[in-house]
Amino acid sequence: MRIHTAGAMALLIGATLLGGCSNMNHRENRALTGGAIGAAGGAAIGAVTGGSAIYGGLLGGAAGAAVGALTADEGRHRR
Template identity: 90%
Template structure:
């Protein structure tokens, strides 16, 4: 019963957090996506190389969010 309660709590918290992402602008969406990809990649590299997966995830997430936000093309005019 404890496993079900824990799983249901995690699912509820995750759904609540994702609900806050419904009306993001382009730059915020890119930062969020870049952070998620960076965190996953940093954690994987940290774990594979024998380092800390937690620190790798934190550093990768911060770097990915920064790159995602800085490379957003919001406000720039596109040439066709």
């Protein structure tokens, strides 16, 4: 019974958080994507090297979000 309740709560929280991502501009989308990729990479590197996967994920996520936001071109196309 407790497992089903926890699963339902996790699903509800996840759906609520993803609902906030529907009206993002290009820079916000790049920051979110960069943060997710950076967090996954940082956690993997932290776990493989014997360090902390949590700290690696936090550091990688912050760096990825910063790089994603700073490299967004705001819709300007180069010709």
